[in-house]
Amino acid sequence: MIGGELIIDLLLGCGAVMTAVLCLTAKDLFQAILLFISMGLLVTLAWVRLGAWDVAIAEAAIGAGLTGALLIATRRQLNQ
Amino acid sequence: MTQALAYSVFGIILFGIGLFGVLAIAHVVKKILAINICGVGVFMVFIANASTGASPDFVPHAMVLTGIVVAVAGTALALSLVCRINALEKQKDDV
Numbered sequence: 001m002i003g004g005e006l007i008i009d010l011l012l013g014c015g016a017v018m019t020a021v022l023c024l025t026a027k028d029l030f031q032a033i034l035l036f037i038s039m040g041l042l043v044t045l046a047w048v049r050l051g052a053w054d055v056a057i058a059e060a061a062i063g064a065g066l067t068g069a070l071l072i073a074t075r076r077q078l079n080q
Numbered sequence: 081m082t083q084a085l086a087y088s089v090f091g092i093i094l095f096g097i098g099l100f101g102v103l104a105i106a107h108v109v110k111k112i113l114a115i116n117i118c119g120v121g122v123f124m125v126f127i128a129n130a131s132t133g134a135s136p137d138f139v140p141h142a143m144v145l146t147g148i149v150v151a152v153a154g155t156a157l158a159l160s161l162v163c164r165i166n167a168l169e170k171q172k173d174d175v
Contacts, residue, residue: 009083013090020094020117024101029109036113043120050087050131055123055144063148067116067155074109074159078166 009049016042033071040064084128091124108165112158119151 016039023035040063047056094117101114123144130140 006083006086009086013086016120017090017093017097020097020120023117024097024105024110024114029107032110032113036116039117039120043124046087046090046124047127050083050127051136052127052130052141052144055127055141055148058145058148062152063120067152070152070156070159071109071113074163077163078109 009046012042012046012049016046029075030072033068033075036071037064037068040067082132084132087128087131088125091121091128093121094118094124095121097121108162109159112155112162115158116151116155119147123147 019035019039019042023032023039026032026035040059044056044060044064047053047059098114098116098118098121101117102111105111105114126140126144130137
């Protein structure tokens with residue numbers, strides 16, 4: 001049987017997979033970058049659920065934040 | 081179906097999506113995004129397997145922390161190469 005706790009895990013996992021697919025199929029580059037950042041934040045929540053607090057903080061700050069900033073800066077430079 | 085098994089399956093699915101993206105997408109920045117999605121899938125399998133048992137195993141956590149930092153460094157290198165290639169192509173068009 002699927003318990004109440006596991007439903008949260010399944011929703012988080014499905015959300016991460018869906019945002020990954022949408023990120024790679026998006027037409028606009030800016031949209032793809034925003035979907036990539038939101039996937040990073042969903043994965044952060046998944047790692048809090050798994051008890052990995054240190055990894056969750058690093059992913060939110062470095063994986064989603066810093067990588068997102070780098071990608072947006074690159075997009076700006078490519079559009080000039 | 082346990083929590084660790086569910087997240088392992090999602091990690092493998094994310095790795096597959098990223099691998100498909102690397103092979104199928106022509107746009108270079110989106111290829112870099114796909115490589116990052118691959119990495120997230122690998123990290124998810126690691127953390128899911130570390131969470132089984134009474135208390136979490138911290139060796140995979142340390143490895144994943146290192147992996148996140150290395151992934152950001154690799155992404156920054158790849159993006160700077162993309163910018164350089166773009167600048168050189170613009171220069172070639174001008175001449």
